[in-house]
Amino acid sequence: FGSYVILDALGAGGMGEVYLARDTRLDRTIALKILPPDISTDKRRMQRFRQEAKVASSLNQPNILTVFEFGEVGGLTFLATEFVDGETLRDHLRGKKKLKLVEILDINIQVLAALDAAHEANIVHRDIKPENVMIRWRDHVVKVLDFGLAKVTEKRISKGGEESEAATEFKTAPGIIMGTVNYMSPEQAQAGAMDQRTDIWSTGVMLYEMVAGKMPFGGATSSHTIVQILEKDPLPLSKDV
Numbered sequence: 001f002g003s004y005v006i007l008d009a010l011g012a013g014g015m016g017e018v019y020l021a022r023d024t025r026l027d028r029t030i031a032l033k034i035l036p037p038d039i040s041t042d043k044r045r046m047q048r049f050r051q052e053a054k055v056a057s058s059l060n061q062p063n064i065l066t067v068f069e070f071g072e073v074g075g076l077t078f079l080a081t082e083f084v085d086g087e088t089l090r091d092h093l094r095g096k097k098k099l100k101l102v103e104i105l106d107i108n109i110q111v112l113a114a115l116d117a118a119h120e121a122n123i124v125h126r127d128i129k130p131e132n133v134m135i136r137w138r139d140h141v142v143k144v145l146d147f148g149l150a151k152v153t154e155k156r157i158s159k160g161g162e163e164s165e166a167a168t169e170f171k172t173a174p175g176i177i178m179g180t181v182n183y184m185s186p187e188q189a190q191a192g193a194m195d196q197r198t199d200i201w202s203t204g205v206m207l208y209e210m211v212a213g214k215m216p217f218g219g220a221t222s223s224h225t226i227v228q229i230l231e232k233d234p235l236p237l238s239k240d241v
Contacts, residue, residue: 002073004032004080016049020083023068030068033079040077053079055147061117063110065134065143086137089130093210104210107135110142111203119196123147126194128202129183130209182215 004021010031011018016039021032039045053070069080089107093099111133118125125132125147134143185201187194208216 001032001034001076001078002071004030006032021080023080029083031081031083033081035077037075040075046077049077049079052147055123056081059117059121059123061114063114063142063144064117065145082143084134084136084143086135086143089133089135089142089206089210092135093130098213099210101211103140104207106140107133107142107210108203108207111144111206114142114144115196115199115203118147119199124194124196125199125202126188127183128199128206130206133206182217 001021003024005024006019006021007029008020009017010020016033016035019032019034021030022028023030035045035049050070053067056065057067057070065084066082067079068082069078071078111128115125115128125144127146128144132144132146134145135141136143181189183202183205185194185198188198188201205216
């Protein structure tokens with residue numbers, strides 16, 4: 001596949017297939033995400049794919065998955081990233097052994113370090129969940145994945161002179177909910193204005209799940225990513241998360 005030699009299939013999902021491959025130019029092992037032709041013609045999905053490449057490649061932090069290349073070969077769009085030889089936090093939680101407190105703290109500190117770098121660059125992830133966190137087997141280094149729902153914000157000065165965050169790029173249309181329902185902040189669930197605090201909320205939900213072994217909110221039963229257009233205006237937003 002271009003300059004990459006595909007070695008094995010790693011998995012598949014709504015955004016394409018992922019392969020273990022070798023970069024023949026630099027002789028390194030990478031993860032190759034490839035979009036099938038039918039998805040390449042879908043503007044919304046292609047926007048997410050390009051967005052993931054652009055946002056992730058702009059961040060240089062050890063706990064964020066490194067993007068090497070984004071391009072097209074033979075009409076197929078691909079994303080080449082570092083290969084993480086490990087498992088997702090979701091699979092880790094499904095293991096037989098209960099997580100120790102020191103391990104829980106270590107994982108969350110690394111996730112927060114990744115978010116701190118993203119937030120410093122005015123980037124909100126918007127989809128923090130165990131499926132988007134990987135743990136490398138060799139040294140237990142945590143990697144935050146999938147910036148496909150990320151939103152870039154800029155600081156604006158309000159009338160009262162205070163700084164606020166306002167979306168400036170990769171905007172979501174009003175009334176659109178994007179994310180994973182179990183981990184959404186109230187503002188995100190209501191398709192309202194969001195800032196970095198929505199990621200902190202999601203991380204808190206994930207932390208609760210790691211400690212208690214269950215979700216904190218019994219009413220949230222679906223764990224699938226949803227995209228929904230609300231028929232009515234969003235409910236009033238809370239001031240703080």
